[in-house]
Amino acid sequence: MVELSRLGSARATGVGEILQLLRDGTPRTRSEIMEITGLSRSTVSARVDTLVGLGLVGPAGEAASSGGRPPARIAFLPSSRIVLAIDLGATHGTVGVTNLAGTLLDHTTAQLDIAAGPEAVLDWATETGRELLRASGRPAGDLIGVGVGVPGPVEHSTGRPVNPPIMPGWDRFDIPARLGRAFDVPVLVDNDVNILALGEHATAWPDADDLVFVKVSTGIGAGVVAGGTLQRGAQGSAGDLGHVHVPWHPGSTRPADDDRDLESIASGPAIAALLRDRGVDAHASADVVALVRHGNREALDLVREAGREIGAVLASIVNLLNPSVIVVGGSISRAGEQLIAGVRETVYRRSIPLATQHLSIVQSRSDETAGVTGAAIMVIQAVLDTADAWDLVPSSTITTTSPTGGQR
Amino acid sequence: MVELSRLGSARATGVGEILQLLRDGTPRTRSEIMEITGLSRSTVSARVDTLVGLGLVGPAGEAASSGGRPPARIAFLPSSRIVLAIDLGATHGTVGVTNLAGTLLDHTTAQLDIAAGPEAVLDWATETGRELLRASGRPAGDLIGVGVGVPGPVEHSTGRPVNPPIMPGWDRFDIPARLGRAFDVPVLVDNDVNILALGEHATAWPDADDLVFVKVSTGIGAGVVAGGTLQRGAQGSAGDLGHVHVPWHPGSTRPADDDRDLESIASGPAIAALLRDRGVDAHASADVVALVRHGNREALDLVREAGREIGAVLASIVNLLNPSVIVVGGSISRAGEQLIAGVRETVYRRSIPLATQHLSIVQSRSDETAGVTGAAIMVIQAVLDTADAWDLVPSSTITTTSPTGGQR
The missing domain is CATH 3.30.420.40 (ATPase, nucleotide binding domain)
Incomplete structure (x- = not known):
């Protein structure tokens, strides 16, 4: 088995810096790479050759020349x-x-x-x-x-x-x-x-350094991007929104003294249980989604209330982390606008103005x-962030690369 | 005025990588620097010379030699x-x-x-x-x-x-x-x-990547270190613990329907107000601190209760960010053990076991x-993290440095 730990701990050196530079898709000449990285001509040459040999980068047209043979541009080859x-x-x-x-x-x-x-x-x-x-x-x-x-x-x-x-x-x-x-x-x-x-951040919000993704379906969880990085915390348990304790409060429809965590109040199964209390046949998230889509009044109301409860917890997070985007996903969010409307209601009411004035609260764009x-x-x-990881790529791949380093 | 923005946005190139390497205090030879950074001999030489010229690094004894002249070690000069x-x-x-x-x-x-x-x-x-x-x-x-x-x-x-x-x-x-x-x-x-x-992280917990510092005095605020970096959020308002909304709950000593934010429940002035309600003369954080130090029973109880309220908010943060350390500081925490005891009580009761099993909740070591x-x-x-910032150092400093680069 390949040593996984090397991926996480390796120091970013060697070809990594150049690979990072080229990953944005902009083709660059060797001189531009020298200028941006501060590396010497010989170092840039050797590393670009290594990357070409690995097939990760290749020639991409020619730059405008100041005279003489135009310098070759090199581009990242995502394929x-x-x-x-x-x-x-x-x-x-x-x-x-x-x-x-x-x-x-x-x-x-x-x-x-x-x-x-x-x-x-x-x-x-x-x-x-x-x-x-x-x-x-x-x-x-x-x-x-x-x-x-x-x-x-x-x-x-x-x-x-x-x-x-x-x-x-x-x-x-x-x-x-x-x-x-x-x-x-x-x-x-x-x-x-x-x-x-990670997917939502990379594909829909690549420029947002501070983003919280919330999934509401059978469970409730969050993925926290802070300072541009997904935060997993000391033991990797970060993002456990579902087990945040929500005390009973006067605005809630629950009976007094009914202390619970967020998941048992606002998840799909929790909403289904509240629907059963009201005589509506529902057992799982899928039932709640179906009822919302059919315009069932109780289901619409309870999903919005669930959004308010989730929003109250998110409001604290907004004060604490000041994200620029909250993305709400999961099956309950995809059923309609009720959940996100409830979330917005409490987040905007309870968070400080400085933290909400540029805050977007949006539905996930993700599909299956x-x-x-x-x-x-x-x-x-x-x-790609860990250059030494390229030592892990079986060396046989180098020999299968065409000499021009072109895209295969 | 010196352009501040360059400090924050400059790309870490040039001498920065070597400076970062040497900052841990370990003296290194040029060969060691080459090996660790992957930079070429000529690049390392040129950059070390620049750093020596700037007086930031200098010779630091000699390494064991495999024969011939022993290679010189270079060390960061913090002074x-x-x-x-x-x-x-x-x-x-x-x-x-x-x-x-x-x-x-x-x-x-x-x-x-x-x-x-x-x-x-x-x-x-x-x-x-x-x-x-x-x-x-x-x-x-x-x-x-x-x-x-x-x-x-x-x-x-x-x-x-x-x-x-x-x-x-x-x-x-x-x-x-x-x-x-x-x-x-x-x-x-x-x-x-x-x-x-920042100070507590750098001086007392340099190896903790995920740390929350809480200050409790006239106000309540937090500094959040996640993934090794102080998180300021999208508008720089991260850490606003004091304005987290705390609904009335059955365990609280407040009258029902008394919805407030954490600062108006658990800060020094808030505790002083509760003491006045009980006939004790107190107006500011300093009064609360004095009463606690004199063993006033009401003050001891109310500070512990404030700790519980703060702990309830921190419990959500523990689930969300999974820090390894929570440091509690500020004048109210320095008055005695009551505040931190209350914090520990609710954090350990309300956070998930995976997030608390290795969590330290400690008093700040900081003084005035x-x-x-x-x-x-x-x-x-x-x-130091932003190598290009060294362009900002007036060039006159180079000429005032002694040729040996020794510590002045």
Whole structure:
């Protein structure tokens, strides 16, 4: 199995700086790279040659010349490598292949039961991944990593789920070891909400340094981007919005003394329970979504109230972290405008004006492939941000690259 | 005035990487620097020469040799430059001089009234700073920057206070322009709580990547370090714990329907008001501190209850950010163990086990000079982390450096 720890701890040196510079898509001449990085001509030359040899960058047209032979421009080649991304939910799984820009090239979705346990589920994911890689026609050496999202808490540094409530049999299961044996590349694992936050941040809000993504469905969780970086906290448990304690308060429709956490007040199942109290037949998030879509008055009201309760917790977070964007996702948010309207109501009422004057509270743009896109972006960021990780790329890939370094 | 914006936005290139490497105090040979940075021999040589020329690094004994002349080790010289730090409170001001390790070399404290306005207060700070610099015997070129902490919200990017409640006349006052005219170096300004968080993080918890500092005195505020970086948020208002809304709850001693923010429940003046309700003569934080120190039962109980209320808000933050350390500071925390005992009570009860199992909740180690130390560290981090900032150091300093680059 490939040593995962090297990905996280390696110092960004060598080719990394140049790769980072080129990742924005702007083609550059060697002189421009020298000027921007301050590296010497010989260092730039050697490193660009290494990157060309790896096939990660290649010639991209010519720059305007001051006379003589025009200097060649070099550009990042996002199609030079691929990523395998696995998004596991409670009742579904999606496996996809992306390029280094996170663009989804192919994917397969299936119904599955996460409670069937890691062996069965990862067998399916491995087999599906192998099929997609075969269908892509790409050599094995083109795969730089596997990203996995799971519906429960994960110790990101080891890739193991930790006491995941809806994943029986998965506690501390070594997902990277299992998938590393199958694919022989680094494997990164995180919870589904962090994965969605990464994807939403990278694709929809790349310039927002401070963003909070909230998922409201069977559970409630958040992914926190602060200072441009997804924050996982000291033990990787950051973003646990669902277990924030919400005391009973006079504005609430709950009975007094009914102290609970946010998930048991405002999640899909919690709303369904409140609907049953009112004689409406509802058991899961899907029932709530269906009722909202059919305009059921009780469901509309209760989803909005859930949004207010979530907004009250987010208001504290707005004061604490001063994000510029709050993105609300998950099945309950996709049912309609009620949830986000409730969120906006309390956030704008309860947060300080300086923190809300430029705050956007928006619905997630993500669809059912957002999970695989986010999982791929986790891998791309980890691998491209960490230059030494390129030592991990099997050396055979170098020989399969065409001498011109062109896109294959 | 020196362009402040260059400090924040300059790309870390050139000498910065080597300076960062040497800042941990470990002397290194040129070969070690080449190996760690991946830079070429000629680049390392040129950059080390630049740093020696600037007097920031110098020879530091010799490394064990494999034969022949032993290679020279190079070390960071923290005494090569100085920082002027100004800590302004509601009723006091401290001005200090530190070296590049943040060690306080000299300081002066005086009673002052922040409400006297920026002209009077900054005149005093300028005059006091000039006296300290004169007394230090250091040439003007040795000063690399001025750091300022003020008791109110600041737009960090411009260094201007924004609607500071206890600083009449200071709203949007251009502190960097005023002090830049006097000292001709970059001037960085932040609120007192961020300054204390930076100082506490750098001096007491340098290895904690996720730390929350809470100050409880006349107001309540937090400084949030996430992923190793002080988080200021999109508009610089992050850390506003005092305005987090705390609904009435059954466990509270407040009358029902008494909705308020945390500051009006648990700050020094709020505790004093509750004491007056109980017939105890108390008006300000200082009175509460005195009563606690004399063992007044009502004061002890109310401070502990304030700690519980603060802990309830911190519990949400623990779930959200999973810090490894919460540091509680400010005058009310220094009065005794009651505040932190109350904080611990609710944080450990209400946060998820994964987030609290390795969480330390500790009292601040800071004393009355913590503000100037933190303000100096803000400047040191900004200047040393940003290599291009060295273009800002007046070139005259190069000629005043001794040829051996030794510590002056």
